[in-house]
Amino acid sequence: MSIEIKHISYTYMPKTPFERQALKEVTATIEEGTFTAIAGHTGSGKSTLLQHLNGLLHPTEGHVVVDGVDLLPQKKSEKKAARAARMKVGMVFQYPEQQLFEETVEADIAFGPKNLELSGEDVASRVRESMELVHLDYERFHARSPFVLSGGQMRRVAIAGILALRPKYLVLDEPTAGLDPRGRKEILSMVTALHRRKKTTVIFVSHNMDDIARLARHLLVFNKGMLVADGTPQAVFGQTDVLREAGLRQPHVMTLLRHLREAGLPLERTDVLTAEEAEQAICAALKKMRGEKS
Amino acid sequence: MLSDITIGQYYPGRSVLHRLDPRTKIVLLLFFLFAVFAFSSAPAYAILSALTLALMLASGVPMRMMVRSLRPIMWIIFFTFLIHLLSTPGEALAKIWAFTVTREGIEQGFFISLRLVLLIFLSSLLTFTTSPLALTDALERLLAPFRCVGVPAHELAMMMTIALRFVPTLIQETDRIMKAQQSRGADFTEGSILKRLRALIPILVPLFLSAFRRADDLAMAMEARCYHGGEGRTQMKALHFATLDYVSWGVAAALYGLFFSLR
Numbered sequence: 001m002s003i004e005i006k007h008i009s010y011t012y013m014p015k016t017p018f019e020r021q022a023l024k025e026v027t028a029t030i031e032e033g034t035f036t037a038i039a040g041h042t043g044s045g046k047s048t049l050l051q052h053l054n055g056l057l058h059p060t061e062g063h064v065v066v067d068g069v070d071l072l073p074q075k076k077s078e079k080k081a082a083r084a085a086r087m088k089v090g091m092v093f094q095y096p097e098q099q100l101f102e103e104t105v106e107a108d109i110a111f112g113p114k115n116l117e118l119s120g121e122d123v124a125s126r127v128r129e130s131m132e133l134v135h136l137d138y139e140r141f142h143a144r145s146p147f148v149l150s151g152g153q154m155r156r157v158a159i160a161g162i163l164a165l166r167p168k169y170l171v172l173d174e175p176t177a178g179l180d181p182r183g184r185k186e187i188l189s190m191v192t193a194l195h196r197r198k199k200t201t202v203i204f205v206s207h208n209m210d211d212i213a214r215l216a217r218h219l220l221v222f223n224k225g226m227l228v229a230d231g232t233p234q235a236v237f238g239q240t241d242v243l244r245e246a247g248l249r250q251p252h253v254m255t256l257l258r259h260l261r262e263a264g265l266p267l268e269r270t271d272v273l274t275a276e277e278a279e280q281a282i283c284a285a286l287k288k289m290r291g292e293k294s
Numbered sequence: 295m296l297s298d299i300t301i302g303q304y305y306p307g308r309s310v311l312h313r314l315d316p317r318t319k320i321v322l323l324l325f326f327l328f329a330v331f332a333f334s335s336a337p338a339y340a341i342l343s344a345l346t347l348a349l350m351l352a353s354g355v356p357m358r359m360m361v362r363s364l365r366p367i368m369w370i371i372f373f374t375f376l377i378h379l380l381s382t383p384g385e386a387l388a389k390i391w392a393f394t395v396t397r398e399g400i401e402q403g404f405f406i407s408l409r410l411v412l413l414i415f416l417s418s419l420l421t422f423t424t425s426p427l428a429l430t431d432a433l434e435r436l437l438a439p440f441r442c443v444g445v446p447a448h449e450l451a452m453m454m455t456i457a458l459r460f461v462p463t464l465i466q467e468t469d470r471i472m473k474a475q476q477s478r479g480a481d482f483t484e485g486s487i488l489k490r491l492r493a494l495i496p497i498l499v500p501l502f503l504s505a506f507r508r509a510d511d512l513a514m515a516m517e518a519r520c521y522h523g524g525e526g527r528t529q530m531k532a533l534h535f536a537t538l539d540y541v542s543w544g545v546a547a548a549l550y551g552l553f554f555s556l557r
Contacts, residue, residue: 111478
């Protein structure tokens with residue numbers, strides 16, 4: 001099972017002087033159970049692509065297929081299946097705390113499940129479950145107004161509102177934007193835990209190459225509406241030309257190792273993604289140097 | 295969706311009308327609107343219609359878009375025509391039930407409808423060829439002489455500018471919030487009216503919150519840059535009259551002379 005993006009193109013305001021093509025012939029597959037990152041400069045088409053994943057936008061050309069179901073129904077009989085497929089993809093927009101509107105945290109999180117027309121008990125249990133997933137204590141927070149919480153807490157309430165729909169695929173558009181370092185860490189560790197424990201497929205947009213290197217196993221890079229790189233982070237971050245062209249950079253650890261190698265350290269590899277891997281590589285290289293000297 | 299809406303109806307271009315000073319355009323529009331009402335002789339109407347048509351062609355705006363601007367008042371035109379057609383006494387042509395269609399009625403209805411169409415087309419020409427910002431700028435300058443009688447020209451223009459500035463922002467915001475709530479399974483297109491009204495709450499609450507936040511931020515940013523009203527402010531793009539403007543005033547004056555002679 002997977003999300004298949006087949007040759008999609010999207011044009012904003014076609015046939016007006018303001019016409020703008022946001023996506024050009026994009027084809028990619030996001031396998032179930034993966035942790036996929038999407039990177040690209042502002043205006044590269046990332047957000048437009050994300051909105052195709054749960055059918056908020058329909059491609060001008062091409063198809064988006066979730067678990068074998070086309071999100072744009074061709075016949076009336078396919079409408080129900082398309083809606084069900086759309087609901088499999090949970091979408092967390094940028095600054096999701098701005099979509100909160102209810103009087104209490106509990107009521108806001110319950111909005112989604114209620115729209116699914118679940119029973120009262122089901123809704124209540126889903127609210128508890130998703131609050132737990134985002135590390136918000138039910139007893140302490142459920143009756144509070146979401147508008148008196150801190151920025152990080154508000155964002156977690158908003159994410160809980162999506163998780164309450166029990167999405168199979170979770171799409172997050174820059175989930176850490178505008179948060180302090182602690183808030184960022186909380187959100188990211190929460191998402192990783194969700195991926196590990198619940199086997200939720202995660203698709204997230206990030207401008208932070210270090211976060212991508214640390215978390216993602218699959219990376220898509222966009223530039224001017226086109227998919228310019230698709231592969232493992234190791235492979236994609238190795239393509240320095242493509243990255244530069246797209247206005248992105250390598251993760252810091254990779255840059256560090258590249259510079260060390262240029263300075264003469266006999267490193268075996270520079271395609272490392274985490275600080276730990278870098279440490280091992282540097283230690284190995286240093287040992288090798290000492291061995292050669294003695 | 296909402297993102298496909300154009301703000302105002304400005305149609306970018308480089309035509310003669312686009313290049314005219316917006317003040318000239320506003321004043322001439324007022325003159326011609328007045329003319330449409332004041333000079334009701336057939337030749338005057340012929341000239342005005344020809345002029346409007348010529349300007350429409352010169353503006354470079356597609357006719358399709360111009361005609362579409364009539365759509366909101368199509369029914370008003372239709373009923374006005376109908377009422378005049380049936381209620382004007384005169385030489386009877388046909389009888390439908392209790393109403394009589396008269397020759398004068400057809401004439402009257404035709405002229406009234408033509409008048410409405412001209413009004414719309416002329417006003418649309420202004421908004422099609424002038425960017426909203428140029429319009430407010432021109433309004434501020436035109437209202438400036440009335441400041442001594444208490445018209446807050448600068449404040450009015452600033453309010454209009456800010457309002458216009460935020461229309462696209464708020465539309466984008468609405469679009470985003472709608473999509474966010476749709477992603478949570480909200481449905482705005484189905485159900486009874488009451489249900490649909492209730493479905494607006496999850497959009498309106500976040501929208502108002504963000505509008506207030508933006509207003510606050512903007513006020514702060516303006517104060518941080520020492521904004522204290524229009525006194526002594528200069529403009530980055532000051533308006534200047536050019537030969538084109540003088541020529542069009544001349545043409546307008548000549549036409550007015552002609553209209554008077556045709557009365």
